[in-house]
Amino acid sequence: MEEESTKKLRRAAQLLFFKSHRNPGIKGWELRKALGQDYTKVLKKLEERISELGLTIKIVSDSGELKTLSEPHEVLSNCRFFISIKDPLTITDLRTSGWSIDEIAGLTVCIATIISKEGKTTRQELEQILSQKLPKWKATRLLSKYVRAGYLDEKEDYIILGWRTKSEVDLENIIKYIFS
Amino acid sequence: MLSDRETTNKKEIQKLIEELDNIISKEENILEINLDEKIRKLAELLSNSNNLEEINSCSEIIQRLAVIIFEKTKALKNRSGILYIDPFLTKLAILGSDVEKLSRAFIQSWRPVVGRDVINPFLLKESMTYWSNITKYSFEEEREERNVENEVKINFLSEREISEEIEKMYEELEKRGGKELYEKLIESENLSDKIFKAVVLSFMITYGYAGIIREPLKGKVWVVKKEKTTESKNPESFVIVVK
Numbered sequence: 001m002e003e004e005s006t007k008k009l010r011r012a013a014q015l016l017f018f019k020s021h022r023n024p025g026i027k028g029w030e031l032r033k034a035l036g037q038d039y040t041k042v043l044k045k046l047e048e049r050i051s052e053l054g055l056t057i058k059i060v061s062d063s064g065e066l067k068t069l070s071e072p073h074e075v076l077s078n079c080r081f082f083i084s085i086k087d088p089l090t091i092t093d094l095r096t097s098g099w100s101i102d103e104i105a106g107l108t109v110c111i112a113t114i115i116s117k118e119g120k121t122t123r124q125e126l127e128q129i130l131s132q133k134l135p136k137w138k139a140t141r142l143l144s145k146y147v148r149a150g151y152l153d154e155k156e157d158y159i160i161l162g163w164r165t166k167s168e169v170d171l172e173n174i175i176k177y178i179f180s
Numbered sequence: 181m182l183s184d185r186e187t188t189n190k191k192e193i194q195k196l197i198e199e200l201d202n203i204i205s206k207e208e209n210i211l212e213i214n215l216d217e218k219i220r221k222l223a224e225l226l227s228n229s230n231n232l233e234e235i236n237s238c239s240e241i242i243q244r245l246a247v248i249i250f251e252k253t254k255a256l257k258n259r260s261g262i263l264y265i266d267p268f269l270t271k272l273a274i275l276g277s278d279v280e281k282l283s284r285a286f287i288q289s290w291r292p293v294v295g296r297d298v299i300n301p302f303l304l305k306e307s308m309t310y311w312s313n314i315t316k317y318s319f320e321e322e323r324e325e326r327n328v329e330n331e332v333k334i335n336f337l338s339e340r341e342i343s344e345e346i347e348k349m350y351e352e353l354e355k356r357g358g359k360e361l362y363e364k365l366i367e368s369e370n371l372s373d374k375i376f377k378a379v380v381l382s383f384m385i386t387y388g389y390a391g392i393i394r395e396p397l398k399g400k401v402w403v404v405k406k407e408k409t410t411e412s413k414n415p416e417s418f419v420i421v422v423k
Contacts, residue, residue, distance in 0.1 A: 017294065017295060018295065024293045024295040025293065058291070082293050082294075082295065083293070083294045084291040084292060084293050084294055085292055086291070088287065088288045088289075088290075088291075089287045089288075089292075091280070091283060093287070101280065101283045102279060104282070104286050104287065105279040105280075105283045105286070107286060108283065108286040109282060111286075112270050112273070112274055113267070113270060113271070113274070115270070116266060116267040116269075116270035116271070117267055129271070129274065132275065133279070168290055168291055168293060169286070169289050169290055169291075170289040171289070173288060173289035174285050174286060174288075174289040175270075177281075177284065177285030177288050178270070178273050178277060178281075178282070179269070
């Protein structure tokens with residue numbers, strides 16, 4: 001019985017840690033299929049283990065809402081589950097994140113602008129705002145990089161927040177820090 | 181009787197009072213109104229005012245300015261309550277922040293996803309399905325065989341030269357007892373000669389005038405002489421690094 005439980009725990013960790021699709025994470029229904037009906041219990045145990053390492057299981061719906069393991073399966077089924085860092089990072093952690101300070105600042109500007117424009121804005125507007133502090137060519141290049149990385153999404157003539165921003169960034173916090 | 185200066189001053193005071201009244205009554209875009217200019221004008225008018233009536237009028241201007249500042253504060257507080265949707269304040273905050281502050285805001289709110297790109301059973305299964313479904317590559321590349329004729333074509337060697345060189349090397353191998361280490365056989369003072377000898381030797385082997393014996397454990401490759409009529413029964417190719 002215990003062996004079975006450990007097996008499921010390992011499988012859950014594999015599913016969540018290892019990227020099997022283009023985007024990280026795995027859907028609730030996939031977890032249920034792989035781990036069984038009590039998959040939320042397995043995930044709770046995993047959460048306890050990884051919590052000691054400063055990690056947490058994050059559940060995000062298609063619309064970007066954060067969910068918890070206590071929600072019913074009907075809600076969790078289409079949500080994306082993945083593991084993320086639990087505590088805030090520091091500026092020195094940037095070195096290992098693969099992003100430069102300019103790129104992070106530019107992304108912050110884009111996110112804040114999109115939020116303030118009720119969720120969507122034009123590429124030209126973002127380029128214009130970024131160009132106030134960066135060369136034009138760099139602003140254009142950065143926007144494309146954010147879209148490629150999934151932090152922003154380009155829909156027809158507009159740029160909106162991408163799945164990665166919704167999943168990884170605490171939007172209330174970012175606004176709070178910008179205005180502090 | 182009023183002097184010209186007093187008349188002008190009075191008119192200007194009145195004009196400023198009307199402007200301020202106008203701002204107060206409209207109540208729109210109050211945050212965008214620049215009061216600096218009006219305060220400078222008031223200072224100028226006040227310094228030109230000598231009588232009590234003018235000073236009194238200036239105090240009316242001060243009262244109106246205070247009302248506008250109060251309205252501005254109220255509007256600012258109101259907008260602060262709806263920060264999420266206010267592009268004006270967001271733009272101001274962005275423009276007023278340096279790169280480090282903006283990065284810090286992001287870092288404090290960022291919980292990046294932890295994951296690894298690995299080959300896993302899912303990917304293997306997907307790739308197998310893909311592999312079995314793809315159709316055979318239809319474009320057959322015409323491969324040009326590498327032989328003496330082609331080498332001659334590209335002016336690397338003349339036909340006569342290659343035959344002479346093969347003969348020379350065959351005799352050399354014979355002199356060394358019909359068996360020699362590959363590297364010793366192609367040994368030369370300079371690299372281009374060494375490569376040239378390696379090319380000649382490769383043709384010699386291809387023609388079946390010599391064979392190769394490998395000793396993988398010792399890392400040795402021997403070249404052995406064969407009778408010129410001998411043909412290789414199991415032709416194979418392998419790479420030898422010429423240092």
